Amino acid sequence: MEVINSFMTWILKNRIGQIENFKENPIAIQQALLEELLDLAKRTSFGKQYGFAEIESYQDFARRVPVADYEKYQPTFERILKGEQELLWPTEIEWFSKSSGTTSSRSKYIPVSQEALEECHFKAGKDMLSLYINNYPDTKLFTGKSLSIGGSLSKNPIDPSSDIQVGDISAVIMENLPLWVQFARTPSLEVALMSEWEAKIEAMAKECMQENVTSIAGVPTWTIVLIKKILELSGKSNILEVWPNLEVFFHGAVAFGPYRKLFESLIPSPKMRYMETYNASEGFFAIQDQKDSDELLLMLDYGIFYEFIPVEEWEKENPTLIPLEGVEIGKNYAVVITTNAGLWRYKIGDTVKFTSIAPYRLKISGRTKHYINAFGEEVIVENAEQAIAKAADLTDAIIKNFSAAPVYFGASQDQAAHEWIIEFEQMPDSKARFAEILDQTLREINSDYDAKRYKDLALVSPKIHFVEEGLFEKWLKSKGKLGGQNKVPRLSNTREHLDELLQLM
Missing domain, CATH: 3.30.300 (GMP Synthetase; Chain A, domain 3)
Incomplete structure (x- = not known):
């Protein structure tokens, strides 16, 4: 396992140079990305409707393409779920991420392309590890397994007989991971994708407590539930008695601050590390790149072009949007994305506040409706x-x-x-x-x-x-x-x- 650990750390550290490149050339990277997305999608129904082939600048893009939220996109998403293709993105959409959200009682269904899986979500997972290794070169992360706490898959809500599959983004990612990654994680895919949550926690606990877990990735709330179940079943007083080599928790979805003290009681080690990520059904956006920091580095080469709505414009029907080069430190913005899954100027509902613009680092400040x-x-x-x-x-x-x-x-x-x-x-x-x-x-x-x-x-x-x-x-x-x-x-x-x-x- 030491040989595997050395090999994996060497491989993943090679990505750091590319991350440094977009940190040093953020605007050029974003502009090139927008041009690429427009070129790829110019023959889609959406691309033809808004004349992607004639767009020559960001100003053209902003003038031609409307800003939209989920409700405006929903009819098009439903057409894709029924089997229509090349409406928003040129390659086949085989997956939808199901997001219950917290602003609505109904589920939302977000298209996930193969490009989004590989160039955004998978790439982000590798970058998370690369940045962690860069900060902690003495890591023994790959001498054990990573525990992933995710969601489940379900039937296509529009056409249950369709080949298009639906699930939480974590479940979609797990289902599509390459074999070598499946080998390095726990629990088994069968258990990880169980839909009945209480039975799933029980099964996860029984399976994972037998493994040498060195890292955990998940939402703080449900990670706590799992750890407590393991302690209940094992009779141990803290999780280090079960997993003595546990060294890091990769967390996201909710702010970690209110949970820190509870985690420190469950994992009583000053050597335990915590690393924050910012991802959603629509994409993976930012990763903590510095030790002991609550700032997240905006990842600029994941096939996502960013725009931002200033706080005073959130509620306007036709808000003013600014590209990345126009943001100011300390100001609240709503995030708007254009992605390699066919989301064009899409309001994701999150708000952020930039803490740095060289490089672009931010903190999540909330939701536009929260x-x-x-x-x-x-x-x-x-x-x-x-x-x-x-x-x-x-x-x-x-x-x-x-x-x-x-x-x-x-x-x-x-x-x-x-x-x-x-x-x-x-x-x-x-x-x-x-x-x-x-x-x-x-x-x-x-x-x-x-x-x-x-x-x-x-x-x-x-x-x-x-x-x-x-x-x-x-x-x-x-x-x-x-x-x-x-x-x-x-x-x-x-x-x-x-x-x-x-x-x-």
């Missing part, structure tokens, strides 16, 4: 996660999950507030102090919230429900969203999710 701005306070997910992480840290609490929404003025409420449901692995040593720190931190990092809280004139102190673990899992199960890439909406400007959770308490 915020609370009921009274002009403009609280975004990033604010909430910062505040709740600080409150937990200073009160010796361990957070499992949370969600918040406004309390509106009404017959029984003469003052507005924010209402939180927070699920704890370990309760704070003082609930009152936790609430005070959360509120005060929000005031410190968000001047709009602070102004509304001034002397309780517009908003009074937040109302917080401190609950034991299990509520959010119960809610997800009631929605048919247990497991996979499903996650709890952190913030909402309506009370729909919060009221459903309150009914389950």
Whole structure:
């Protein structure tokens, strides 16, 4: 295994030069990529409709091609699911990624081309390892197996007899991985793709606890569930007693800050490493490239051309978009992508904030529809996660999950507030102090919230429900969203999710 480890680290480090190239020449790389995408798709139905063959510049592209969200693309996606091809992309679409999302109760189906699999998702997986090895050349990662926690596959919702297959993006990736990668990961594909989540966790735990696991890749929430199941079955007190060679957790989908303390209790080693990634059904976008950093390097050669909508334009019907060279540090932007799976100027719903432009590094700040701005306070997910992480840290609490929404003025409420449901692995040593720190931190990092809280004139102190673990899992199960890439909406400007959770308490 040492020979394999040495060989793999040598192979993967060769990619670092190419990463340095796009860091040094980001705009040229992006411009060339856009030209390539337009040329490849000029004979598709979409390419003909918008005259891709005549587009000679970014300005032409921006003028001709409309910005669209999922709802505008949905009829075309459904035509592809029915078997039509070359509508958005020239090569055959054989896979769709199923994304339940958190802004809608219905599932979304996103096309995944072979190019997107190979040049984006697979390439990103290798880059994640390359960057990790570059930072930690002494790694023993390949002396054991990688535990991958993913979703499941399901039938084509439009035509169950079709050859087009559907699944969580993690499941689509797992199903298509080359044999050598399948050999290096656990659990078996049969177990990894099980659809019934509770049975899957049991089967994963029994299988994986017998392996020498050196790395884990997955969503923090469901990784915790799996680790706890393994500890329950094994009778061990922490996961290092099961996997003594575990060295890194590659995580994404939700902010890691609120979960860090819980992971440190489950994996009590100062040598344990955590590396963040930013990917979605629509593509793989960014990877943490520096040690002990919460900044992510925007990956510019994955077949994705980026544009951004400034915060003040999010809600406009015809927003102003800017390419990568126009972004500013510290400003919130909604992400718009054009991809090698046929998504053209597609709004993915995420918001980011750039921390550097040489190279382009960013932080995920939230969702365009996940915020609370009921009274002009403009609280975004990033604010909430910062505040709740600080409150937990200073009160010796361990957070499992949370969600918040406004309390509106009404017959029984003469003052507005924010209402939180927070699920704890370990309760704070003082609930009152936790609430005070959360509120005060929000005031410190968000001047709009602070102004509304001034002397309780517009908003009074937040109302917080401190609950034991299990509520959010119960809610997800009631929605048919247990497991996979499903996650709890952190913030909402309506009370729909919060009221459903309150009914389950």
